Amino acid sequence: MTIEFVPARALTFADFKKCFDYDEDRLFALLFERNQELIGIRREKFAVRNLKKIFRATFKLVPKIGFQAMSLRDLLAETGLSMGGVYLTITNKDNIAIIVKDAVTLVCEDLVEKARAESDPAVALEALVKGYLYTSLLLQPWFYFLYFETRSLPLNHQDDSKNLERSQVAELERLIAQLQKKPERGYPAKFLATMILTMVQERYLKPWKYKQPASTIDAYADNCLRLIHRSIHH
Amino acid sequence: MTIEFVPARALTFADFKKCFDYDEDRLFALLFERNQELIGIRREKFAVRNLKKIFRATFKLVPKIGFQAMSLRDLLAETGLSMGGVYLTITNKDNIAIIVKDAVTLVCEDLVEKARAESDPAVALEALVKGYLYTSLLLQPWFYFLYFETRSLPLNHQDDSKNLERSQVAELERLIAQLQKKPERGYPAKFLATMILTMVQERYLKPWKYKQPASTIDAYADNCLRLIHRSIHH
């Protein structure tokens, strides 16, 4: 029998941040290799440097005016790049949105995978909820963009975006159903799963409401989890 | 002592719909008189007829492509009006979004007013939650548009939109706090108020998830209210 390390207190945002897999450089490197066909630059070093500039600028401009109203000339002014540089990097404007979708998909699938590695469904549920909440704050501009700009994507990518949300809810629902001994007595698992997702989205969709002193996000996670557990156990 | 009519069962969506104050004609008539300075047509009859066409077309196009990507020529094709007709009606494109904001503000303020007329805070809370949920489904395109297109509004109107949400949460919070005898024991009133609003928004923001057979919305309302009451009472 092995002795495992059991943390004395619940996982906090600060803990999570330390172990977070997707710092800026790694994320852009992954996006570069996953989206070779959308990106005109062949050497990672240059691609990552330009992608950084382009996405930082996009995330600064879009929340104020929306993706469609952001012109490439706005983007040039904000990044300091030239028209040629931008087009060599992203090939066309739509690809900015497509790459954001890919990034969010990437980290979400990783979250589900990690949660599935847990054998105890209660532990898995907590990992998924906190993982999703904390990740979507660390990558807030990406999640925010995908939610508000799904309509700016080509149609097949719009479907991907909706299916990503559906699969997140399905995963939560599966875990909740496992925890409910007598499902007919409580709330439908789907209702609770939807509520969880919605509470997570509240945080990353309305940054104007949460000028967050970091501690409040732990309290928020705690309130969510308490509410979930009280609602599951009849 | 007067004998009051006490309904045998909870208010359903069907009941609500029957007494709903804002059918299309009345809503447009109100918008016409509230926004005289944005509307170029002077005779109500013509104004209402054109506004109907314009907003119906807008609500058909915008969910697919977004407001900024919807051109006035798209709008002409969808409404059958001419450029002159459209511009005589709405004066400029921004005014479409501004009038939507005014409509949502109008019905929301009415909801709060009606809830305040109730002396029992439990009754008032139920009236507000169900009223908001049912209203935002009956006027789904309006609420959806305001949420997704707030960034397309002129800045001062963007503030109005955010403040409208803040005031809705504040009203819910006030009622919840009244119902909590020992506030320190349960969830913060603000947390619950936010959760309620978020659950309502879930329904009108994601119509692609809810191809609703009408009954499901009553079940949804019931689940929400049970969750709220269980969370308030310790």
Place this chain on the structure above:
DNA sequence: CTCAAAAAAGAGCGAGCGTTCGTTTTAATA
């Protein structure tokens, strides 16, 4: 029915959009 006012029509305008491409600069290799 008359006729002035209101509404509708739609060609046209200039600004600004996303994108292209011929050229220049930079970086890595031999």
Place this chain on the structure above:
DNA sequence: TATTAAAACGAACGCTCGCTCTTTTTTGAG
């Protein structure tokens, strides 16, 4: 250091945008 492939540049292009304005049609009170 010479060579060459990759990256960066930015003026120019064709097109579509929101909007205007003159003309025509419709409306309704007298």
